[in-house]
Amino acid sequence: MNMDALLIKEDEVDLSAIRAQGAGGQNVNKVSSAIHLRYDIPASSLPEDVKARLLALRDSRITQDGVLVIKAQQHRTQESNKFDALMRLQALVDSVARPPTVRKPTRPTRASRQRRLADKQQQSQRKAQRRGALDA
Structure with missing residues (x-):
């Protein structure tokens, strides 16, 4: 299996639409365009070493239970925010997909x-x- 491209299964990702925060006027007040993504790392189908490296990250978006929470609200449309949240999740998983190289001490x-x-x-x-x- 190619370690560079770990694909995340859609059924493991919980997406919910919420109202965005901040400026935006009537659109923000009326439309639930922000996306709240939840990804349960321990229950995912990722390889065990990738799960361990993900959970070891000192990231405030990872809860005590090992659930990664990403909130995407940059764009005006729900589809754009959904795509943004999934891309951010994929980027985070890709960042820990390859094990870190071990430093060889030299003289x-x-x-x-x-x-x-x-x-x-x-x-x-x-x-x-x-x-x-x-x-x-």
């Missing part, structure tokens, strides 16, 4: 050690010259 090269020591010696000489000027 400094001989040349970099020599450069560091030369810089330290130069700094030491610079400070020693300053001391000499104060003693005189």
Whole structure:
């Protein structure tokens, strides 16, 4: 299975239309164009390692029960907000789909050690010259 494209099943996503907040006049007051998306991560069909990485995210949109809540209200139409919410969910899942690469510890090269020591010696000489000027 290609890890780059984990598809989210539509029946696992709970979408509900709500009234949007903020400015917008009569349209905002009358029409339920905002979308409230709820995605239960532990009950989803995602691979276990992806679920674990999703739940480990320090994201305020993930509840204590492991439910991801996304509210989309940028657009005027319900369809646009629904698409926006689903795209944001997909982007979040894609961001944790590939496991993080493990850092391999390396040692400094001989040349970099020599450069560091030369810089330290130069700094030491610079400070020693300053001391000499104060003693005189």
